[in-house]
Amino acid sequence: xxxxxxxxxxxxxxxxxxxxxxxxxxxxxxxxxxxxxxxxxxxxxxxxxxxxxxxxxxxxxxxxxxxxxxxxxxxxxxxxxxxxxxxxxxxxxxxxxxxxxxxxxxxxxxxxxxxxxxxxxxxxxxxxxxxxxxxxxxxxxxxxxxxxxxxxxxxxxxxxxxxxxxxxxxxxxxxxxxxxxxxxxxxxxxxxxxxxxxxxx
Numbered sequence: 001x002x003x004x005x006x007x008x009x010x011x012x013x014x015x016x017x018x019x020x021x022x023x024x025x026x027x028x029x030x031x032x033x034x035x036x037x038x039x040x041x042x043x044x045x046x047x048x049x050x051x052x053x054x055x056x057x058x059x060x061x062x063x064x065x066x067x068x069x070x071x072x073x074x075x076x077x078x079x080x081x082x083x084x085x086x087x088x089x090x091x092x093x094x095x096x097x098x099x100x101x102x103x104x105x106x107x108x109x110x111x112x113x114x115x116x117x118x119x120x121x122x123x124x125x126x127x128x129x130x131x132x133x134x135x136x137x138x139x140x141x142x143x144x145x146x147x148x149x150x151x152x153x154x155x156x157x158x159x160x161x162x163x164x165x166x167x168x169x170x171x172x173x174x175x176x177x178x179x180x181x182x183x184x185x186x187x188x189x190x191x192x193x194x195x196x197x198x199x200x201x
Contacts, residue, residue, distance in 0.1 A: 003080060003198070004147035006157070007091035007109055007131070010172045011118070013070045014059070020066055021059050027051055054100035060093070061103020064112040070174065072191025074116075077123050079201045088145055089113070089129045092138035106131040139163060149198055158185050170194065 005011060019034040028042055043052040059066070080087055093109065096102040109131060113119035119126055132138040139162035142150050151170045152158055158169040171185040172194065180187060188194045195201055 001080075001085045001148040001198075002088065002146055003085055004088045004090045004142045004145060004150040006150075006152040006154070006172070007089055008060075008093070009153040010151060011069055011073055011089065012064075012067050012109070012112060013174075014067060017059055017063070017066045018055065021063050022055055025055070025058070027055065050099060053098055057097025057100045057103060057105070060105045061097060061101070061108050064108045065115075067112060069116050069118065070191055072195065074118065074123075076191045076195045076199070077118060079195055079199050081123060083199060083201070085199075087124045087128060088142075088147065089119075089124055090138055090142050090145070090147075090150075091131050092133065092135045093131045094133060095131075135160065136162070142167070151194060151198075155180060155183050155185060168198075170198070 014036055016034045018036040018039045019028070019032065022028045022039050023030060028039055032038055032042055040052050043049065077087060091109070093105055095104060095106050097105065110119065110129065113124070113129065118124055119129060130141050132141055135157060139157065139160045143162045143164055146164060147167055149168045149170060150163060151172055153172045155171055158171060163169065169185050171180060171183065171187040173180050173187050174189050176189055188197060
């Protein structure tokens with residue numbers, strides 16, 4: 001099989017990261033909830049939307065060292081490679097932030113993958129990692145690669161035209177979002193479940 005995997009919030013887990021980065025910059029009170037949404041809502045609600053936009057660039061560009069891979073993703077990658085499957089990482093991400101310093105967010109993501117030993121000949125080959133500038137280009141890339149399976153945390157990506165008709169579309173939903181329950185996509189909440197479902201291992 002040819003298996004495509006999204007990057008942000010599918011491989012890279014940002015739980016608590018935005019809270020930690022916002023505290024570093026003195027943007028939020030220490031007692032604020034630790035989720036990204038809590039940080040966003042606090043800043044947006046106090047008329048500081050641009051500060052949240054800049055914070056995103058800071059996290060994705062300069063503080064990927066705070067980020068961890070989701071539990072189980074390494075075991076999934078190793079099991080897939082051991083079974084002879086081809087793996088691809090296909091994400092959409094602007095190269096530099098919309099505001100703030102011009103961090104190279106593509107290189108930061110590649111650095112994260114290297115630091116976590118997820119990229120390279122034994123796991124996901126460097127030439128199989130793609131960061132596209134738009135959602136449309138991302139889906140087109142997955143289609144061009146002929147992915148038999150594509151795993152993403154965003155239902156709107158899986159609903160876009162461009163995937164091959166036979167592609168098995170898998171929604172990664174670690175938060176068990178109730179609004180996703182009625183969607184037609186196959187849905188799993190962790191990488192162990194994904195591994196069992198896709199690889200039978």
